[in-house]
Amino acid sequence: MDVARIAGVSQKTVSRVFNDEPYVSADVRRRVLDAAEQLGYRRNNAARALASGRTRSIGVVTLGTALYGPASLLMGVEKVVRDTGYALRVVNTVEGDPAGIAGAVNSLLDQGVDGIVVSEPIDEPGSISRSVDVPVLVIGAPSPVLSPTVLSAGDGADLMARTATEHLLDLGHVTVHHLAGPQRWFAARDRLAGWRAVLTERGRHLPPVVEGDWSAASGYRAGRELARLPDLTAVFAANDDMAIGLIRALTEAGLRVPQDVSVVGFDDIPVAAYVTPPLTTVRQPFDAVAQEGLKRLVHVIENPDDDPLPASQPPVDLVVRASTGPAPARRHENPAPRGTAPAPPDHTPAPADGGAPAHD
């Protein structure tokens, strides 16, 4: 190593300097740093990885979509990974890819990573638990792989769904319909489960579930169906995009939101406060989830023998805007003609703020 020669020290000493190890005199450190600077020296990661057995990188398996949720999670993960000094390797799983999660995890293992993050995996039929030997953090799902250390994060979805449903019930709606996400996604299943639990607990009628694919287009299609239901007064949509498509379809069918039908979304995407009407929704704490999960993953990687750090539940954040309001007066017993505005019953509270965004 040339740096060592120029600085007049051994290779090992150079190594010590660059790894911030103790026991290097200030003088020697200076000389090494100068020599390195002068030579434009940059240490070779491949060699480091080979010699030490650690790659100092973390792999993440994501869905190949630009959907707000997964994308936010990925950005959150990247930030923490970088902050902790690791490098990030990314592999997508494509829906319909036979290899699925297992294939993605495998390719990460081939590349060499010290830990793996599986973000919002979907339930691939073929992806049976392969066992891996590095710690794994699974976000928003039960673990699809076997590993000596499996951490999980972001599993508050069902509680958030409960809150959304309860909000609607508390406004006086007799029951709440659900526009679900694709049931191959755990995230979609959890939201459905939370919704169902609340309705069941309160002894409410469980209307049939309509399933979308997360897109506004699918929400629109579902909305055309739902608009025909005479007892429809409240819908909990599994994400904001579908809620927006749904609202468009309802509006076109002559139903007013929220006077005739209330709609709650999920995620709080950036435009949610600015669509018409501004969307009541449950904000997902993507950054917090990513950050906390990664901290724990890195801790396990670097202290394999310690007890894993405890997980914490982020608080549920229901953002009430203008797409939800009190149930229309006995609409299900005495259906007013669609598109007509029944005078709001005077004992119910006024709808939430009708215009300006609730936050920013």
Place this chain on the structure above:
Amino acid sequence: MDVARIAGVSQKTVSRVFNDEPYVSADVRRRVLDAAEQLGYRRNNAARALASGRTRSIGVVTLGTALYGPASLLMGVEKVVRDTGYALRVVNTVEGDPAGIAGAVNSLLDQGVDGIVVSEPIDEPGSISRSVDVPVLVIGAPSPVLSPTVLSAGDGADLMARTATEHLLDLGHVTVHHLAGPQRWFAARDRLAGWRAVLTERGRHLPPVVEGDWSAASGYRAGRELARLPDLTAVFAANDDMAIGLIRALTEAGLRVPQDVSVVGFDDIPVAAYVTPPLTTVRQPFDAVAQEGLKRLVHVIENPDDDPLPASQPPVDLVVRASTGPAPARRHENPAPRGTAPAPPDHTPAPADGGAPAHD
């Protein structure tokens, strides 16, 4: 190497098998593969990289946002990188990070990559051209780094902006206002340039530019200002999120879209067809751009001596929906009271479809 021993061959032969090199008899190949399978052998990438000097990985520098544009680009890049057998390393540049692009590129170089993709860089003051020794693909901007081989892709923004502006002018609007993106972004500057060029060419008045930060919230704020302008009849917004916030503000101010003011967005985000009114916008060909750019980057990496593959311009895709319509009759000379519906002049074409999504 155990595989070699069990298969009864030399280490080198195992290497040949795994690299699909010629001159291995079918029999030997079988034995090696069996032995590897049996041992659960997986070749060590660090050692490969160390010995060969190639890491078989490509690094990408992205903005740390979940914005639809950057996120779509990243997903497109991931797909091609995976398809070509490379691994993907991701580093974000955070706005305000002093290290900026240069820092991100540096960390990628430290990690070891065979090529670098810089996606939609912003104009960091301090990030003066560092010279790097691997090929670089820059998407949507002039190159922020010096490299023996610099490729570029996705620079059709200015043409797309022209098309959006022309669409508005062709509808009879006297001039077009522009709600710009943050001018530190090249993407924002290109769109502004395209808009300005058209207006100038046609000898139209150039109204002052309002600058947002890509968010719906900033579009909303801009909309409140713009709503006060008596001659406002058409706005070209630099992205869809801002267009949505803008429309909300205009609507709240009593202006109808498109009867009083026409709005064109940029990107064609998935909800664009479902907001009210459905948004006329310019669709960005993110996947095509990523795919074509990466193909060329990989080609350069693997055939350093060949001529680089030629770039191609994707066609501009203006999606006309319901947020644009004919200019109101002489609104600037004889301003109708805000919020009133002037009867549409009968010689003008009807606005585009008012409801159902144009595509899916």
Place this chain on the structure above:
DNA sequence: ATGAAAGCGCTAACAG
């Protein structure tokens, strides 16, 4: 068609 020897650039383990 296959093998032997050398070495990529670093860190681990131990000496001094």
Place this chain on the structure above:
DNA sequence: CTGTTAGCGCTTTCAT
């Protein structure tokens, strides 16, 4: 505080 000796698992180069 600093140096020596090995060797990580592969590819390279040259033999055979």
